[in-house]
Amino acid sequence: MEYARPMRTQLFIDGKWLDGSGKLPVFDPSDGSVIAEVSTAGDAECEAAIAAADAVAVEWAKTAPRYRAEILRKAFEIMTAENEQIATLISRENGKALPDARGEATYAAEFFRWFAEEAVRTPGDFRKSPSGDKRILVTHQPIGLSILITPWNFPAGMATRKIGPAVAAGCTMILKPATETPLTAMYIVDVMERAGLPKGVLNLVLPERTGPAISKMLHDPRVKNLSFTGSTEVGRVLLKEAADRVIRCSMELGGNAQVIVHEDADLAITIPQLLLAKMRNGGAACTSANRIYVQRPIAEKFIAELTKSMSAFVMGRGTDASTTLGASVSMKERNKIADLVDESIAAGATVKTGGKKPEGDGAFYPATVLTVERDNPILNHEIFGPVAPIVIFDTDEEGIAWANDTDFGLISYVFSQNLTRALRTAEAMESGMVAVNRGMISDPAAPFGGVKQSGLGREGGFDGIHEFLQTKYIGVEI
Numbered sequence: 001m002e003y004a005r006p007m008r009t010q011l012f013i014d015g016k017w018l019d020g021s022g023k024l025p026v027f028d029p030s031d032g033s034v035i036a037e038v039s040t041a042g043d044a045e046c047e048a049a050i051a052a053a054d055a056v057a058v059e060w061a062k063t064a065p066r067y068r069a070e071i072l073r074k075a076f077e078i079m080t081a082e083n084e085q086i087a088t089l090i091s092r093e094n095g096k097a098l099p100d101a102r103g104e105a106t107y108a109a110e111f112f113r114w115f116a117e118e119a120v121r122t123p124g125d126f127r128k129s130p131s132g133d134k135r136i137l138v139t140h141q142p143i144g145l146s147i148l149i150t151p152w153n154f155p156a157g158m159a160t161r162k163i164g165p166a167v168a169a170g171c172t173m174i175l176k177p178a179t180e181t182p183l184t185a186m187y188i189v190d191v192m193e194r195a196g197l198p199k200g201v202l203n204l205v206l207p208e209r210t211g212p213a214i215s216k217m218l219h220d221p222r223v224k225n226l227s228f229t230g231s232t233e234v235g236r237v238l239l240k241e242a243a244d245r246v247i248r249c250s251m252e253l254g255g256n257a258q259v260i261v262h263e264d265a266d267l268a269i270t271i272p273q274l275l276l277a278k279m280r281n282g283g284a285a286c287t288s289a290n291r292i293y294v295q296r297p298i299a300e301k302f303i304a305e306l307t308k309s310m311s312a313f314v315m316g317r318g319t320d321a322s323t324t325l326g327a328s329v330s331m332k333e334r335n336k337i338a339d340l341v342d343e344s345i346a347a348g349a350t351v352k353t354g355g356k357k358p359e360g361d362g363a364f365y366p367a368t369v370l371t372v373e374r375d376n377p378i379l380n381h382e383i384f385g386p387v388a389p390i391v392i393f394d395t396d397e398e399g400i401a402w403a404n405d406t407d408f409g410l411i412s413y414v415f416s417q418n419l420t421r422a423l424r425t426a427e428a429m430e431s432g433m434v435a436v437n438r439g440m441i442s443d444p445a446a447p448f449g450g451v452k453q454s455g456l457g458r459e460g461g462f463d464g465i466h467e468f469l470q471t472k473y474i475g476v477e478i
Contacts, residue, residue, distance in 0.1 A: 004085055008186035009038045011045055011206065014052035015199025020045050022208055026183055029095035029327040029334075029363040030317040038182050041205040046213050049203040053145045053172035054222040056200035061142040061170040065120045068167055072116035075195035079109035079160075079188075086187060090156055091318035093181045095327035095363060098319055100281050107442070108156035108188070111460070114444035115164035118465050122169075128478075135476040140469040142170035143248060144224035147217055149176045149238075151230045152329050153284045153384075155184035161444075161459050162227045163192065163202065169468035171225070175204045176214065180329050182206055215241050223247065227467060232408070232453050250457035250467040252449060254382050255286040255410030258403035260425055261302060262396070263295040265415035269437055271305050276439030277413055279313065279367065282326055283386040284333075286454075287411045287433075287442060291379050292390045293399045299392045306369055307352040310388065313367040315358070325386055327363040334363040337385035344370055344378035344389065354387075374402050382408070396425065404430045410450035411435065432458075 010017040021042035025034045041049070079086060086108075087101040094101070125138035146166050150158040155177060166173045177185030189204050207213030217223050218241045225248050228238055232254040242249050259277070261270060277289040294302050318326035328334040338357040345351060354368030368387040372378060378389050393399040403412065412429035414436050416422040426434040432450035435441045442448060447461035457467050 004082070005190070007036055007089075007183060008190050009036050009183070010186075011039050011041055012186070012189045012193075012202070012204040013045065013049045014203065015193070018045070020206070024179060024182075024206065026093055026180075027330070028092050029329050029331070031361050032331075035092055036183060038186070038206060040208045041213070042208055043213070043216075046205055046207060046217065049174045049205050050145070050217065050220055050222055052200040052203055053174055056198065057145055057172045060172055060198065060201050061144075063170060065122070065168075068170060069116045069119040071192075071195050071197050072112045072119065072164060072167055075191050076109050076112035076116060078191050078194055079105065079112065083109070086156060086184070088319060089187060090181075090184050091326065093183050094152065094155060094318070095329055096281055096284070096318050097323045097326040098321075099324070100326070101318065104154055104157050104281075107444075108160040110444045111157070111160040111164040114460070115168040115465065118165070118462070119168035122465060122469065133478070135478055137474040137476055139472050139474065140466070141472055143468055143470045144171060145222055146171045146173045146225035146227060146468060147176065147214070147223060148173050149214070149226070149228045149230065150178060150185065152178035152180040153281060155181035156188060158229050159185050159188045161448075161464070162229075163188065165459070165465045166227075166468050167197065167201070169465050171468045172201050173203070174217070175202065176210070177204070177206065179206065179210070214238070218242050218247055219244060221245070225468065226250070228252070235455070250459065251455040252286070252459060253453060253455040254408060255288075255290065255450065255454050256382050256406045256408040257287060257290045257411050257413065258406070258429070258431075259289045259292040259413040260399050260403055260415070261292065261294040261298070262414075262416035262418075262421060262425070263297040264417045264421070265298065266417050267298070267302060267305055270302075270415040271309055273437065273439035274306065274413070274415070275309055277435070278388050279325070279386055280440065282328065284328065284384045286382070287440075288384070289388070289413055290383055291403065292388055293393050293403055294390055295399065296392050296394050299390075303352060303369070303371060303390060306388065306390070310367040310369050310386075311353045313386070315364050315366060325367055328365060328385060329363065331363045333384065334365050337365045337383060337387060340378050340381055340383055341368060341370070341387055344372060344376055347376050348373060349376055349378065349389065396421070400425060400428045404428075407453045408450070409452035410454035413439070
């Protein structure tokens with residue numbers, strides 16, 4: 001592909017694109033070819049990033065909300081104009097099909113528009129105390145230098161969902177993208193630079209040794225906040241590291257999303273929406289429909305229709321026009337999916353379609369439908385791939401109990417034509433979000449986050465900016 005703008009491959013520190021201490025190849029998972037080599041950061045580069053962000057933190061926090069809003073608005077306009085280039089880059093380094101990548105590029109830009117609007121609308125409070133002896137003044141101030149860590153599955157969307165509110169709140173930041181997909185993050189930083197973000201406010205590093213580098217940052221007194229999206233396992237480690245200095249943390253962690261399809265569900269709505277919930281991003285999403293519980297009276301018809309629809313997906317290079325299911329981000333990730341399916345089959349799962357690792361190059365795995373018993377081991381894992389395990393249940397109470405039998409609680413999906421029944425089930429779901437008769441509810445204007453071991457805090461919506469603000473109470477004598 002010919003890029004309208006040069007591909008950024010360097011670190012970004014104090015407003016400058018810099019070579020680091022080493023190089024790291026970025027692969028196209030469709031064929032294993034090297035797209036580019038990016039700079040990596042050693043201790044000196046990480047220290048320089050912290051110093052740059054700290055040096056302008058006080059000045060940046062004092063800037064007018066409208067000034068910060070206009071930068072975000074400009075960034076939204078640039079991303080919207082360059083949607084196709086961003087989408088192609090996402091598809092190449094991530095492997096996802098181009099329609100998914102275009103959707104992500106649009107979704108990512110919307111966070112800049114939303115937080116451009118939120119920057120000027122952060123509420124406060126002013127009232128008389130109940131005793132009448134003072135006025136209670138409550139305001140919000142930037143929390144300060146923030147570390148932003150993003151995953152490979154949505155390299156644009158997860159970056160803007162953190163950069164947007166940090167900029168809106170008046171925080172400086174250091175972005176650490178996933179090593180599998182750094183090129184998209186570098187593009188986003190380039191967008192922010194072109195939008196007029198002052199030097200030092202946003203820095204990007206790709207540490208050679210991620211764990212020790214992040215640990216060192218979290219133990220630096222200049223760092224005040226951590227926003228992390230990734231696995232629960234890594235999240236636990238970061239929470240322990242952050243505890244030493246009581247760093248405030250926002251954690252968007254793993255999921256094991258449950259789907260309940262009631263016997264009165266309209267399959268003409270349910271199947272297309274469930275496909276969206278399951279196959280968006282090739283199933284590599286924390287919101288992906290992971291465990292599908294179907295009520296017995298409609299189970300046979302549901303399984304037949306879902307199998308037919310899943311069988312129609314076309315595997316191929318993400319940028320090919322005919323592709324509807326791209327590659328996993330790496331052979332390692334593809335093999336994890338294959339191992340989970342093989343284990344499930346060994347434990348008694350019945351394969352309705354797919355279920356076999358293809359021959360040849362590329363990190364591909366076919367769209368797969370399995371019918372399993374409720375104790376099948378695949379139900380204990382976040383598959384992160386195009387695999388749909390189906391469990392048949394009888395009573396509503398049974399389906400709800402089985403669905404909630406997990407340590408995770410990010411999102412649930414409920415399908416029923418009876419609104420009372422659907423809402424009753426939705427309220428019983430132990431998750432931070434519930435989609436009713438819809439396959440996707442993520443929205444920059446809505447709070448995104450989970451309960452149990454799926455995370456802490458919320459991103460997006462009115463809540464999102466508050467992850468980068470701290471509340472201050474001022475008591476005023478009257």
